Amino acid sequence: MNALAAIAGQEIRAGLRNRWAVATTLLLAALALSLVLLGSTPTGTVGASPVAVVVVSLASLTIFLLPLLALLLSFDAIVGEAERGTLLLLLAYPVSRWQVVVGKFLGHASILALATVVGYGAAGVLLAITTDADAEAWATFGLLIGTSILLGMAFVALGTLASMVRERPTAAGLSVGLWLLFVLLYDSALLGLLVVDQGTLVSGRVLDALLLLNPADAYRLVNLTGAGAAALLTGMSAPGEAGQIPTAALYAALAAWIVAPLAAAIAVFNRRHP
């Protein structure tokens, strides 16, 4: 356990040292704050809670940005050590391979979680000052921060898996590919499938399953169809059968997207000769 903490701590220290943590926090805070300032204007007397408006726009932004930041942070976790020449020495210490993988994951996830909490938290503070929302709205906002951290962790895990390749450029390319696939292409492909299929083969349950196969979609469904006023705003409160996935399944999908890539990364790393 000590080795795990040492490796995670070293990653956090490195993240603070090279200003990665600060830059990420500032970026997230700036975007969240600007959404708060923009988002609070158009509501007028429509009756939608300003907090719900911010949650919806922030969730949409998070889906694009956070996976990218997570992959940028983690794609050279192992391949970077190998190319720097520090991996051999690290493995010569009394540490297990899984401790190296999980330690690096925990370090990167902590940096990202810190940036999310501070960046989005700043927006929350601004909202609290400018509006008087009810407890339910704040629960939705808290849920947004929590699930954003889970989404970030899923992509840190994917990036760690990508870092198992032999060369850094390969890992970078793989990460860009993962981002394109999960964040941009997957939903378009799904939409295309639905259009072509016209409901003959792809039933609502198949669609549900397909949505769970993408961490970004699981995140979207938790935040945009879950409890709270946000669902009303997104028009996703009744998108047919697709909205029927139980919340627990969505969380399970997010958790699986954290655990499975990490397990795969450990399996690959265990078979490798340094």
Place this chain on the structure above:
Amino acid sequence: MTPAIALDGVSRRYGAVTALQDANLRADPGETVALVGHNGAGKTTLMKLVLGLIRPTAGTVRVLGEDPAGRHGARVRGRIGFLPESVAFHAAMTGAELLDFYARLKGEPRAANAELLERVGLADAASRRVGTYSKGMRQRLALAQALIGEPGILLLDEPTSGLDPESRRQVYETIDDLRRSGALVLLSTHALAEIERQVDRVAMLHRGRLIAVGDVAALRRRIPMPVRIRLRVRHCTTQRVLDRLQGWAETLDRGPTHLQLAVMPECRADLIHALDDLRELIDEVEIESPGLETLYRHLTRGDAT
């Protein structure tokens, strides 16, 4: 006593390439053993096997009686200090921070780090980023991390490469200290002439094979190699000297006032006796026993690398 390191019939292949073939080696605590060989001779492969980072394709590796690549590998590695051949560190960290990190990895108290930095002469640079260190300083930091927790086994892969003579001397002093404290030091090197007097035993590797293992004197006895003798003689007496030495010595080079001869070790005493008879003709005598370098070249002769 359990040997600190025991390799029995160890081979390691990477695909079609054989990095190490049928290696047998035992080393006990308190010994200093040099692994000698060209680049690619298998020195680093042998160290990786001892660390349990790779498994042998044949044979067994035991470190302190345990399999370093087995379930207790981490415990074995906790007793080993390793200095890798090409030293690299996270450039943004300071020397002290890096030693702290490595001490935590090893579960050793960090309080001893200041003394380690002092010992390798980095106390003044401890709070500077490693990116600003010279190659020699990085090498010394690498040595410091290998010494964390007073390990019983030290694997030093080219410990003096890139160091100036003064730093080399310090490294050898440190190795001496370690030997006296009962640690096994296994070091690899190309600098044969330099380590000859620093180590107890030599293991010569050539193309993945251990071609000779033993202390330098024993290797010399086992492998008959001529002693070289350089003589300065009075003008135009070289032929008279040669006549007297006929039968023992092979002439390598001759001139009006100098002679260079090769003599087999067993004729050495006769030769010295003969030289005594020729005292008035000879101005200067220089006798050179074959060094490790010559020994290694002799053993790998005709085997172009």
